[in-house]
Amino acid sequence: MQFKSLTLIALLIAAPAYARHDHTPHHAHVHGVAKLDVAVDGGTLNLRLESPLEGLLGFERVPRNDRERAAVAEMRNKLGDAGKLFVPTTAAQCTLKSVQIEAPALDAKSASANPEHADLDADFLFTCAQPSKLTGVDVRLFQVFPNMRRIDARVVSGKGQKATRLSTKMRFLSW
Amino acid sequence: MPQPLLSLENLIFRWPGQAEACLDIAEFDVAANEQVFIHGESGSGKSTLLNLIAGVLTPQSGKIEALGQPLSALSATARDRFRVDHIGLIFQQFNLIPYLSVLDNVLLPCRFSRRRSDRAGDAKQTAATLLQHLDLDAALWQRKATQLSVGQQQRVAAARALIGRPEIVIADEPTSALDAARQSAFLELLKRECAAASAALLFVSHDQRLAEHFDRRVAMEEINRAAGAQE
Amino acid sequence: MTHLLPLALRSAWNRRYTLGLTLIAIALSVTLLLGIERVRQDARDSFAQAVSGTDLVVGARSSPLQLLLYAVFHIGEASNNMSWASAQTLAAHPAVAWTIPLSLGDSHRGFPVLGTTAAYFEHFRYGDKQALQLAQGKPFSGLFDVVLGAEVAARLGYRLGDPIVLAHGMRGGAHADEDEHEPGHAEHGDKPFTVVGILARTGTPVDRTLHIALEALEAIHLDWQGGAPIPGFSIPPAFVKKFDLAPKAVSAVLVGLKSRAAVFAMQRHVADFRAEPLMAILPGVALAELWALLAVAERVLLAVSALVLAVSLAGLVAVVLAGLGERRRELAILRANGARPLDLFALLAFEGCAVTVAGAFVGTLLLTLLTALLGPWVEAHYGLVLRLAAPNAAELELLAWVIAVGTLASLLPGYRAYRLSLADGLTPRV
Numbered sequence: 001m002q003f004k005s006l007t008l009i010a011l012l013i014a015a016p017a018y019a020r021h022d023h024t025p026h027h028a029h030v031h032g033v034a035k036l037d038v039a040v041d042g043g044t045l046n047l048r049l050e051s052p053l054e055g056l057l058g059f060e061r062v063p064r065n066d067r068e069r070a071a072v073a074e075m076r077n078k079l080g081d082a083g084k085l086f087v088p089t090t091a092a093q094c095t096l097k098s099v100q101i102e103a104p105a106l107d108a109k110s111a112s113a114n115p116e117h118a119d120l121d122a123d124f125l126f127t128c129a130q131p132s133k134l135t136g137v138d139v140r141l142f143q144v145f146p147n148m149r150r151i152d153a154r155v156v157s158g159k160g161q162k163a164t165r166l167s168t169k170m171r172f173l174s175w
Numbered sequence: 176m177p178q179p180l181l182s183l184e185n186l187i188f189r190w191p192g193q194a195e196a197c198l199d200i201a202e203f204d205v206a207a208n209e210q211v212f213i214h215g216e217s218g219s220g221k222s223t224l225l226n227l228i229a230g231v232l233t234p235q236s237g238k239i240e241a242l243g244q245p246l247s248a249l250s251a252t253a254r255d256r257f258r259v260d261h262i263g264l265i266f267q268q269f270n271l272i273p274y275l276s277v278l279d280n281v282l283l284p285c286r287f288s289r290r291r292s293d294r295a296g297d298a299k300q301t302a303a304t305l306l307q308h309l310d311l312d313a314a315l316w317q318r319k320a321t322q323l324s325v326g327q328q329q330r331v332a333a334a335r336a337l338i339g340r341p342e343i344v345i346a347d348e349p350t351s352a353l354d355a356a357r358q359s360a361f362l363e364l365l366k367r368e369c370a371a372a373s374a375a376l377l378f379v380s381h382d383q384r385l386a387e388h389f390d391r392r393v394a395m396e397e398i399n400r401a402a403g404a405q406e
Numbered sequence: 407m408t409h410l411l412p413l414a415l416r417s418a419w420n421r422r423y424t425l426g427l428t429l430i431a432i433a434l435s436v437t438l439l440l441g442i443e444r445v446r447q448d449a450r451d452s453f454a455q456a457v458s459g460t461d462l463v464v465g466a467r468s469s470p471l472q473l474l475l476y477a478v479f480h481i482g483e484a485s486n487n488m489s490w491a492s493a494q495t496l497a498a499h500p501a502v503a504w505t506i507p508l509s510l511g512d513s514h515r516g517f518p519v520l521g522t523t524a525a526y527f528e529h530f531r532y533g534d535k536q537a538l539q540l541a542q543g544k545p546f547s548g549l550f551d552v553v554l555g556a557e558v559a560a561r562l563g564y565r566l567g568d569p570i571v572l573a574h575g576m577r578g579g580a581h582a583d584e585d586e587h588e589p590g591h592a593e594h595g596d597k598p599f600t601v602v603g604i605l606a607r608t609g610t611p612v613d614r615t616l617h618i619a620l621e622a623l624e625a626i627h628l629d630w631q632g633g634a635p636i637p638g639f640s641i642p643p644a645f646v647k648k649f650d651l652a653p654k655a656v657s658a659v660l661v662g663l664k665s666r667a668a669v670f671a672m673q674r675h676v677a678d679f680r681a682e683p684l685m686a687i688l689p690g691v692a693l694a695e696l697w698a699l700l701a702v703a704e705r706v707l708l709a710v711s712a713l714v715l716a717v718s719l720a721g722l723v724a725v726v727l728a729g730l731g732e733r734r735r736e737l738a739i740l741r742a743n744g745a746r747p748l749d750l751f752a753l754l755a756f757e758g759c760a761v762t763v764a765g766a767f768v769g770t771l772l773l774t775l776l777t778a779l780l781g782p783w784v785e786a787h788y789g790l791v792l793r794l795a796a797p798n799a800a801e802l803e804l805l806a807w808v809i810a811v812g813t814l815a816s817l818l819p820g821y822r823a824y825r826l827s828l829a830d831g832l833t834p835r836v
Contacts, residue, residue, distance in 0.1 A: 037670040039666055039668075039670060040666070040667075041665055041666040041667040044667060046667050046670075048670060154670075154691045156461070156667075156670075156688065156690070158666075160454075160457075160458070160690045161688045161689065161690025161691045161694070162691065162694050163690075163691040163695050163698070164694075225832065226831045229742070229831075229832055231741070231831040231832055251746075251747075252746055255741075255744065255745075255746045255747075259743060260744075264742045264743070264832060266742070266832070269735050269739075270739065271739070272736055272739055272740070273420065273736070274416050274417055274419070274420030275413075275416060279416075283739075283740075283743045283744075284743045284744055286409045286413070286743075286744075287409060287743060287744025287745060287749075288744050335743070
């Protein structure tokens with residue numbers, strides 16, 4: 001690399017440390033850490049949550065007894081009631097349109113690929129009557145799922161792309 | 176008898192944290208235009224007395240009255256004001272501010288006191304006259320104070336003490352840094368100018384030989400009942 | 407207090423050398439503090455300007471940062487290329503609105519040469535979604551046409567119609583003032599290009615780039631192998647059109663999507679690409695993560711400069727306090743002549759405060775001067791646009807803090823003078 005014009009900034013970069021948010025096919029599976037991708041396009045607000053099941057459920061396999069089956073049902077209910085998980089700017093008048101949950105590890109037919117760790121992917125779709133007033137989402141996952149400690153969020157909106165780290169202390173995602 | 180210019184009564188002063196009084200004066204008066212020689216060895220309390228008269232210190236009990244004003248009843252700020260308005264001070268040496276010219280040093284009280292400034296009239300002219308009377312050549316006026324001889328510096332200090340005609344001039348060992356010949360000369364100049372400005376002169380020294388220049392001579396030991404107590 | 411001001415000034419002038427040195431120390435640390443803050447902000451703005459309107463950057467799988475740096479900033483180089491076939495497959499994807507293929511690797515007198523297509527001039531956006539403007543001429547249409555970035559044209563003094571010889575790789579004389587004819591520096595001397603267009607200034611890496619068609623890049627490497635001309639073999643420019651000039655590979659592809667909402671799905675789609683290992687990054691997110699990574703370094707830099715400032719202010723207090731010992735007599739004289747203890751407090755505090763304010767002012771001035779003098783050089787060498795502007799709100803806040811802390815620190819000598827003048831009365835015991 002003989003390009004003299006390497007900036008100071010480029011020199012400062014520790015490339016290996018950077019890989020932490022690298023979306024390769026094999027996602028990093030860190031308990032307590034979820035990923036949230038938010039796309040704002042016109043009147044639609046798409047949120048995609050990727051979380052280790054542990055953070056939502058406490059275990060990551062097919063439920064074995066009634067208590068565990070009840071826990072799965074409760075989690076599905078909580079995720080389904082996404083208006084309580086994500087609260088977009090009130091003035092934008094957004095309403096929840098659909099929720100899709102994918103968690104193959106919980107399904108006896110598809111499970112067993114990775115018996116130790118498993119993720120849940122959930123897609124949430126909101127539509128907003130006043131999209132110009134939509135400036136952020138209050139992410140309340142931490143209250144509903146106390147095992148969740150951090151969310152690495154990415155946002156694409158009309159204002160561009162950004163990445164933010166949410167925590168119990170900083171749970172409002174603005175753009 | 177007219178009211179004295181300065182009047183001390185049953186004055187007791189003790190330094191903080193000391194049990195013994197350092198100054199205990201039953202009575203001491205100075206009349207207007209009077210020139211008094213106060214004699215005292217070091218430790219006799221004369222510096223303390225001067226600080227009390229100048230209003231820098233306040234006595235624990237007793238009365239200091241100057242120009243009919245009870246000094247001890249005044250606030251610290253009012254005493255500061257009273258001092259610059261009515262008292263001119265000359266010290267042993269290093270009287271002058273090194274970075275100011277001779278003329279600016281003389282004008283210093285006019286900066287802080289409206290009264291002195293008003294009474295001086297054309298302050299620069301008055302300062303010039305005073306400096307001339309004190310045998311300081313006009314060539315020296317714009318010089319820095321530090322470029323003058325000690326004798327010259329003391330005369331500049333005298334001019335400053337006299338500008339704006341304060342009622343009282345206090346001189347604390349002003350001649351001790353001078354040789355004998357210059358001592359008398361300075362003393363006579365000072366006396367003459369104080370008389371001309373109708374200011375009373377309190378001249379404090381440990382040097383008895385200077386006493387002959389004064390009609391009224393007071394020993395600290397006479398008026399201070401606490402003298403010698405602390406040494 | 408007006409009667410004190412001339413005195414304070416005369417007194418300060420009397421100690422001008424020590425106070426002057428202290429002032430310089432404060433000014434320099436203010437320059438450092440503001441400078442770091444400004445470079446940080448300008449670097450962010452400058453970088454953010456360069457990515458606008460591009461939803462994804464796609465390249466061969468490597469480090470996302472490396473992809474961002476070479477595709478967007480032309481810093482460094484690609485360790486692997488992606489095939490032209492993949493690029494075309496990507497372009498044909500129903501969610502994709504447009505693609506701009508980028509091929510890097512050659513240079514001209516230190517400036518990177520970018521092989522691309524006409525889509526570049528149509529779809530590339532910078533700053534606040536601004537399109538590229540040609541200051542002169544037109545986009546490339548002929549095989550050996552080149553369109554220059556504003557900085558390239560300005561620095562090398564090129565005009566429309568000038569011939570340009572490209573060099574292979576980024577080696578050798580990085581800049582115009584260095585010898586570009588050093589041995590071993592391979593040039594495409596047999597196939598000169600003609601300047602057909604010069605872009606308007608953008609304040610982004612575009613300014614420092616030469617743009618040619620992908621086919622031209624193929625053409626100049628026809629008779630090359632392994633990074634060097636094949637000895638005794640040369641294809642004259644007139645005959646290159648007889649060859650297949652379709653590119654075999656590109657370094658990266660900028661992708662614009664029809665719907666923004668598809669960006670995450672598209673990113674996953676690229677990551678699962680069958681034909682070869684590819685990677686897609688969201689440039690804005692990658693940049694945000696780069697800043698997050700650098701935040702620690704930035705904070706350390708800022709902390710160090712704050713420490714430097716603290717040392718300077720401590721120096722100021724030390725100088726004023728040390729001077730106080732020598733000035734006890736002076737203060738007593740002032741006191742004998744009517745100054746109140748509070749006047750003396752003000753005198754000392756004013757001095758420290760004035761030196762701090764003057765230091766902050768001189769420091770800001772110095773920074774402005776440095777920006778004016780070094781700005782063009784920094785922009786030319788590092789592509790970083792330094793703003794020549796009055797201090798912004800954040801910088802003013804920083805300055806306010808400096809002055810507040812300096813003033814607060816000056817109260818210490820002031821308080822000491824106050825106490826001393828009370829204790830000394832008319833006769834300092836020194």
